[in-house]
Amino acid sequence: MSYKIPMGPYHPALEEPYKLDLICEGETVTDAELHIGFNFRGIEHLAETRNYIQVIALMERVCGICSNIHTLTLCQAMEKLTGLTPPPRAQYIRVVIAELERLHSHVLWAGIAAKLMGFKTMFMTCFELREKVMDILQAISGNRVNYSMNRIGGVNRDVEDPATILAMIEALEREMVRTVIPIFTTSTTATSRCAGIGILTHEKAISCGVVGPTARASGLPQDLRRAAPYAAYSEMEFDVPVQQDGDVRARLLVRALEIMESCKILRQALTKLPLGELSTGDAKIVFTTGTATSRVEAPRGEVMYSVSWKEGSRNPSRVHVRTPTFANMPAIRWMVKGARLADTPLIQASIDPCYSCTDR
Amino acid sequence: MNAVETKSEKSVLDSLPEKLGIADPWIEMGGVRWLNPGALSVRDLAKGMNAVGARFVTITAVQLPGEQGIRLEYHWDLDGQLLGFPYQLAGNTIESIYDLCEAVDWIEREIHEGFAVDFLGREYEPLLLRQGDKLGVNLREEKK
Numbered sequence: 030m031s032y033k034i035p036m037g038p039y040h041p042a043l044e045e046p047y048k049l050d051l052i053c054e055g056e057t058v059t060d061a062e063l064h065i066g067f068n069f070r071g072i073e074h075l076a077e078t079r080n081y082i083q084v085i086a087l088m089e090r091v092c093g094i095c096s097n098i099h100t101l102t103l104c105q106a107m108e109k110l111t112g113l114t115p116p117p118r119a120q121y122i123r124v125v126i127a128e129l130e131r132l133h134s135h136v137l138w139a140g141i142a143a144k145l146m147g148f149k150t151m152f153m154t155c156f157e158l159r160e161k162v163m164d165i166l167q168a169i170s171g172n173r174v175n176y177s178m179n180r181i182g183g184v185n186r187d188v189e190d191p192a193t194i195l196a197m198i199e200a201l202e203r204e205m206v207r208t209v210i211p212i213f214t215t216s217t218t219a220t221s222r223c224a225g226i227g228i229l230t231h232e233k234a235i236s237c238g239v240v241g242p243t244a245r246a247s248g249l250p251q252d253l254r255r256a257a258p259y260a261a262y263s264e265m266e267f268d269v270p271v272q273q274d275g276d277v278r279a280r281l282l283v284r285a286l287e288i289m290e291s292c293k294i295l296r297q298a299l300t301k302l303p304l305g306e307l308s309t310g311d312a313k314i315v316f317t318t319g320t321a322t323s324r325v326e327a328p329r330g331e332v333m334y335s336v337s338w339k340e341g342s343r344n345p346s347r348v349h350v351r352t353p354t355f356a357n358m359p360a361i362r363w364m365v366k367g368a369r370l371a372d373t374p375l376i377q378a379s380i381d382p383c384y385s386c387t388d389r
Numbered sequence: 390m391n392a393v394e395t396k397s398e399k400s401v402l403d404s405l406p407e408k409l410g411i412a413d414p415w416i417e418m419g420g421v422r423w424l425n426p427g428a429l430s431v432r433d434l435a436k437g438m439n440a441v442g443a444r445f446v447t448i449t450a451v452q453l454p455g456e457q458g459i460r461l462e463y464h465w466d467l468d469g470q471l472l473g474f475p476y477q478l479a480g481n482t483i484e485s486i487y488d489l490c491e492a493v494d495w496i497e498r499e500i501h502e503g504f505a506v507d508f509l510g511r512e513y514e515p516l517l518l519r520q521g522d523k524l525g526v527n528l529r530e531e532k533k
Binding site: 065066069106109110235236237238251253255256257319320321322323324331333335337347349351355356358359388 | 418419420421444445446447449450451452462464468469470471473490491492494495496518
């Protein structure tokens, strides 16, 4: 007999509200229906009522984890409409903050995944590691969530103490190699909960148009930092980790390896940080009429902003945001088909979903 | 606005307009290579993009001033290059490409709910972002 089990919108396994109706035969999930919109805030519409300073603060609040990525993408789009190019030091600082954000996001996800596996010690280890990254972000920006680093034509704050960040990177890398990666890849607890679970095949990943680590874990080597470099990424050397299995373990491995690559990028960016100005200055910003689009590789995958402006207006006439979870989440339906009911919380978490981003 | 220069050796991107049957060249503007689809239907566009292995990114809906209606901008990625195809809607309807491109599902539903655009040939239920039965209340200016 087929029956439906609702998971969410408020559920211990969900950090944010969405609803997954699981159609089951016994303990096996045969299909799933996804429902979002519980956190819809109309941010795109609100953006049309904000001027070019206020809209940056507004879009920083689309997401509580990758807040910096949203302002970076928005500012890059607005720079195309104003003809402003950030100075080299600002471009490097944008890379530093973006990679620190990726580190804390990936380590946070690893902790949540560990919790859902029933591996509480690992959860505590990951969150302790994440605190080191958060301390650095707070030291640079004065804030732990909304860093307010980006502005049109550059950044608001300098990275004054690269040595401290380099020391944190050393400690993080050491702990990743010594503890996190070996435990996640070899322990029976992690392997039994992740290997062969929640598979998204290569073909289905293409069909669903998934992005970021979810795509790379299904054998798609797409990464905008490599394919369409922005900020100072064209001057960085790094690898794009790709796994072929498409299961929860592959998504976990991709993120673990990306943490190591982020450390590599951070070390280069901090070592080569050029001297110079942080922005193009405080001259009046003039927008030309038109539409500009910007894309960046957020921790969860590609973020795209399309910004339209009319010359002489203080407000944008349209801001459209396509977030990575919006692209990745429909794929959960295919990941949970045939899975055990008990594995579904971990499977849905394996895309590192963000419903604030999705709903906007 | 600059017409994109043609390389001596035609890449997939360069030969795409010809494959799609479009005479206009690519126009690079604001980080996107735009191609005016002209009479090419959105379904034929989707088939063409699938054939060259492009990845669907999103559709941006823009409400134009006055009574000009809605413009939909279809975005695809080809080897890291963002491509844009604008469609001016007549009568607030356009054919759905959901059966050709699974990735378009949620954005078609969102635009249907936010801008009251009808994507012909598909079903919408359940609603994606909200409850209720009035379309076009999220992002589209309400007409009195």
